[in-house]
Amino acid sequence: MSKLYIARSPKLAARVLDGEMMIMSGQDSTLFTLNKTATVIWQAADGKTTLEEIVERRIVPEFEIDADAALQDAETLARELASHGILQVSEEPIAPANPAAGDAQ
Amino acid sequence: MSALMQEMGDKALALGVPLAVQVDLTYRCNERCVHCYLDHDDHGEMTTTEIKHLLDELADAGVFILTLSGGEILMRRDFFEILEYARQLTFCVKLKTNGVLIREREAARIRDLGVESVQVSIYSHRPEVHDAITLVPGSLKRSLTAIRFLKSQGIKVTIANVLMTENMQDYQDVRALADELGVRATLDPTVTPMMDGNRSTLRLGAEENALKRLFRDQSLVGDVDEYCAVPSKPNEDELQALPCSAGHTAAYVSPYGDVYPCVQFPLTCGNVRRQRFIDIWRHSEQLKEVRSIRLKDLTSCSQCTHGSTCTRCPGLAFMEGNMRGPSTQDCEKSFARTGIPSANLLSRKPAAVNLVQIRATPNIAQASA
Numbered sequence: 283m284s285k286l287y288i289a290r291s292p293k294l295a296a297r298v299l300d301g302e303m304m305i306m307s308g309q310d311s312t313l314f315t316l317n318k319t320a321t322v323i324w325q326a327a328d329g330k331t332t333l334e335e336i337v338e339r340r341i342v343p344e345f346e347i348d349a350d351a352a353l354q355d356a357e358t359l360a361r362e363l364a365s366h367g368i369l370q371v372s373e374e375p376i377a378p379a380n381p382a383a384g385d386a387q
Numbered sequence: 388m389s390a391l392m393q394e395m396g397d398k399a400l401a402l403g404v405p406l407a408v409q410v411d412l413t414y415r416c417n418e419r420c421v422h423c424y425l426d427h428d429d430h431g432e433m434t435t436t437e438i439k440h441l442l443d444e445l446a447d448a449g450v451f452i453l454t455l456s457g458g459e460i461l462m463r464r465d466f467f468e469i470l471e472y473a474r475q476l477t478f479c480v481k482l483k484t485n486g487v488l489i490r491e492r493e494a495a496r497i498r499d500l501g502v503e504s505v506q507v508s509i510y511s512h513r514p515e516v517h518d519a520i521t522l523v524p525g526s527l528k529r530s531l532t533a534i535r536f537l538k539s540q541g542i543k544v545t546i547a548n549v550l551m552t553e554n555m556q557d558y559q560d561v562r563a564l565a566d567e568l569g570v571r572a573t574l575d576p577t578v579t580p581m582m583d584g585n586r587s588t589l590r591l592g593a594e595e596n597a598l599k600r601l602f603r604d605q606s607l608v609g610d611v612d613e614y615c616a617v618p619s620k621p622n623e624d625e626l627q628a629l630p631c632s633a634g635h636t637a638a639y640v641s642p643y644g645d646v647y648p649c650v651q652f653p654l655t656c657g658n659v660r661r662q663r664f665i666d667i668w669r670h671s672e673q674l675k676e677v678r679s680i681r682l683k684d685l686t687s688c689s690q691c692t693h694g695s696t697c698t699r700c701p702g703l704a705f706m707e708g709n710m711r712g713p714s715t716q717d718c719e720k721s722f723a724r725t726g727i728p729s730a731n732l733l734s735r736k737p738a739a740v741n742l743v744q745i746r747a748t749p750n751i752a753q754a755s756a
Contacts, residue, residue: 296477297478299402304395308501313391315391
């Protein structure tokens with residue numbers, strides 16, 4: 283599995299409600315919700331940290347799951363979020379695309 | 388509303404989270420709409436720093452949908468600084484504007500900052516009607532130019548059309564104009580009293596016959612028979628229903644920091660210059676009172692046949708004098724829609740003068756005693 287960098291897409295609206303992230307696409311106002319695991323991954327998607335590191339540091343300790351299986355699930359999730367335009371995925375670090383894209387709370 | 392948004396709304400209600408807040412950045416305006424409910428003088432608006440601090444507090448409180456409105460939002464020189472800050476906090480930002488100050492550069496900036504949608508007020512497709520309402524010559528042309536700039540940037544635009552006697556005959560043409568521009572159009576036949584309680588604006592509202600025609604326009608309401616059907620009295624479940632989202636998952640903050648349940652519900656619940664927003668939201672006695680009200684608690688409406696189908700606005704009822712009372716404007720709409728007077732309208736109906744008056748005569752036995 284190659285190294286993947288993930289970054290939150292700009293122009294999204296996002297807020298945590300009861301541990302789950304609500305995300306509204308800036309393109310077509312479609313609303314998505316992420317479960318608690320996906321929320322942790324999305325919040326950590328800074329474009330500088332690899333998905334592998336995110337899974338190791340944030341997912342495995344918090345959710346007590348097998349690291350390899352977690353990474354595989356996380357990559358599937360990342361690519362699915364990318365297909366909806368709410369996450370950017372790259373094999374290189376991703377620079378911030380928009381000064382207004384901040385940290386979702 | 389999407390099913391998912393409804394689900395989020397239900398969750399926010401259960402958790403006591405203010406999902407949507409409108410912040411009016413200013414009451415100053417470059418138009419003078421005849422029906423406007425605001426005093427346009429600046430009585431000490433929040434500074435840029437105060438508004439940014441408020442936005443931090445709103446984000447911490449869990450607010451997702453942030454509507455920035457006014458007055459005219461672009462009258463504030465720091466508008467884009469505030470907007471950029473709001474987007475850094477990842478709010479879903481909606482703007483309400485008359486568009487007069489939006490040109491290509493402003494539209495591009497709004498796009499770059501990822502605004503969800505922009506609502507522009509258009510009262511008629513005819514300049515002589517629209518401009519007579521805004522009292523600004525050339526305002527229709529400028530607002531339509533703004534809509535075209537916004538559309539050219541791919542921004543979602545909605546035309547908001549408040550219907551009054553003066554522009555009632557033009558709503559179909561405004562809808563056609565919206566289609567031509569590729570934007571949505573909303574109609575609202577509600578003119579609200581001024582925030583200071585002055586009700587003189589209500590005389591501008593659409594008349595009963597015009598409302599009747601509006602509610603029987605199939606292109607607006609779909610199945611007219613169903614829309615105008617005589618309702619049945621509210622059942623037990625409906626009597627437990629909440630009047631609306633004001634104070635439950637929605638709130639309003641004025642340019643002076645006052646917190647209300649809704650822009651149309653000017654019940655001061657606290658001020659963010661003196662208290663944290665979350666403390667007002669959680670502990671205000673006024674908000675607790677608003678939240679305690681169910682349909683069954685409404686003096687007239689709980690007994691009214693329109694109880695469960697009426698568009699009763701708690702804020703309009705409050706401005707009429709009683710947040711548990713009826714909103715007569717909504718009673719009138721229910722009457723225009725169905726032909727059935729509400730309990731409130733029936734109670735106001737003056738007693739008919741009898742043509743034959745019977746006066747009691749003294750009891751003969753008593754008289755002779």
